Amino acid sequence: MVKGVELINTSKSYDGKIAVDGIDLKIASGSYCCLLGPSGCGKSTTLRMIAGHEEVTSGDIVLNSRNVTDLAPRKRGTAMMFQNYALFPHLSCVDNVAYGLKIAGLNKADRTKEAMEMLDLVNMASFADKRPDQLSGGQQQRIALARALICKPDVVLLDEPLSALDPFLRIQMRKELKQLQSKLGLTFIHVTHSQEEAFALADLAVVMADGVIQQQGHPKSIFEKPASAFVADFIGGHNVLKANTLNDPSPLNGAESFSIRSDKISLAPLDANTEEHHVSIKAEILDVEFQAQFYFVETRLADGQKVMCYIPEDQLPQDLAIPALHVQLSWALDNINPFHPN
Numbered sequence: 001m002v003k004g005v006e007l008i009n010t011s012k013s014y015d016g017k018i019a020v021d022g023i024d025l026k027i028a029s030g031s032y033c034c035l036l037g038p039s040g041c042g043k044s045t046t047l048r049m050i051a052g053h054e055e056v057t058s059g060d061i062v063l064n065s066r067n068v069t070d071l072a073p074r075k076r077g078t079a080m081m082f083q084n085y086a087l088f089p090h091l092s093c094v095d096n097v098a099y100g101l102k103i104a105g106l107n108k109a110d111r112t113k114e115a116m117e118m119l120d121l122v123n124m125a126s127f128a129d130k131r132p133d134q135l136s137g138g139q140q141q142r143i144a145l146a147r148a149l150i151c152k153p154d155v156v157l158l159d160e161p162l163s164a165l166d167p168f169l170r171i172q173m174r175k176e177l178k179q180l181q182s183k184l185g186l187t188f189i190h191v192t193h194s195q196e197e198a199f200a201l202a203d204l205a206v207v208m209a210d211g212v213i214q215q216q217g218h219p220k221s222i223f224e225k226p227a228s229a230f231v232a233d234f235i236g237g238h239n240v241l242k243a244n245t246l247n248d249p250s251p252l253n254g255a256e257s258f259s260i261r262s263d264k265i266s267l268a269p270l271d272a273n274t275e276e277h278h279v280s281i282k283a284e285i286l287d288v289e290f291q292a293q294f295y296f297v298e299t300r301l302a303d304g305q306k307v308m309c310y311i312p313e314d315q316l317p318q319d320l321a322i323p324a325l326h327v328q329l330s331w332a333l334d335n336i337n338p339f340h341p342n
């Protein structure tokens with residue numbers, strides 16, 4: 001590997017308890033990578049190991065062809081942006097941003113000039129003299145980002161950078177993050193709980209659970225073909241069903257379960273014919289929720305498994321009597337994504 005970030009069989013244990021379990025990961029230089037997973041899956045520990053804020057128990061971390069496993073954080077060419085931004089409350093914005101250059105020994109005039117350029121980059125030049133407590137959450141985030149960028153890192157590490165913002169601002173700021181990353185051509189590694197955030201940002205999404213990478217790839221490929229029942233459940237928009245849900249399980253080739261996307265299911269009256277190369281199955285409608293572009297229809301199969309369907313407004317059968325209306329769910333055999341036992 002020439003450029004970018006590489007983790008080679010990297011593990012971290014705390015008092016003998018494994019937090020990250022021998023992960024292998026290659027992040028191409030200039031890409032936006034999101035580490036995604038439920039609480040406690042090891043994503044922040046992975047980020048902190050890359051930053052050098054956490055010692056690696058075993059394995060290696062290579063940044064742009066340099067093995068940095070034992071290097072101090074400031075010698076790695078990384079910069080970290082924390083969840084709570086960690087700005088110095090008593091310093092002005094420009095001094096917050098210039099701080100890293102002060103530590104590096106740059107004189108005041110030069111560091112102020114560079115900090116002002118950085119503030120300009122994040123559209124915050126007019127706030128240079130304000131203190132952090134005079135700024136909104138989004139503005140504080142821009143200052144924190146400028147502070148992370150000032151030492152010209154190759155890799156920017158962001159730990160839940162949007163989680164403190166309200167939903168509207170979160171969407172706005174995630175756009176700004178992505179624009180800045182692609183403008184500067186830097187590698188961003190961003191930790192998040194949110195599948196939606198990761199999918200909106202990432203060139204490479206890495207889904208973790210129990211300290212292990214469950215799946216990595218472009219969000220589109222993960223969404224189209226989740227590798228396991230866990231991934232299908234976690235990313236949402238999929239139903240995971242038992243193999244014996246199908247009357248004829250032969251398309252499953254011995255798989256124990258399968259996923260079917262909620263937007264690939266259609267609803268029809270019980271007496272409707274099954275289309276060729278489709279399966280159909282009887283279900284009871286439990287709830288129908290209006291979601292603007294589609295209806296979210298919750299159904300239950302005879303064996304109790306719930307199936308969620310996203311049905312466009314014009315395809316919702318007329319005069320649905322809820323609850324307890326029975327319908328036929330159907331989907332194309334091609335849309336069945338089987339999960340084989342390990």
Ligand SMILES: Nc1ncnc2c1ncn2[C@@H]1O[C@H](COP(=O)(O)OP(=O)(O)OP(=O)(O)O)[C@@H](O)[C@H]1O
Pocket residue numbers: 014018019037038039040041042043044045046193
């Ligand atoms: N300093 C520590 N000492 C002991 N155990 C730790 C420490 N830091 C993390 N852990 C444990 O390691 C595991 C992974 O933690 P980590 O913070 O990496 O998870 P995470 O996926 O980032 O979770 P969250 O989204 O809640 O921050 C958890 O079981 C956690 O309790």
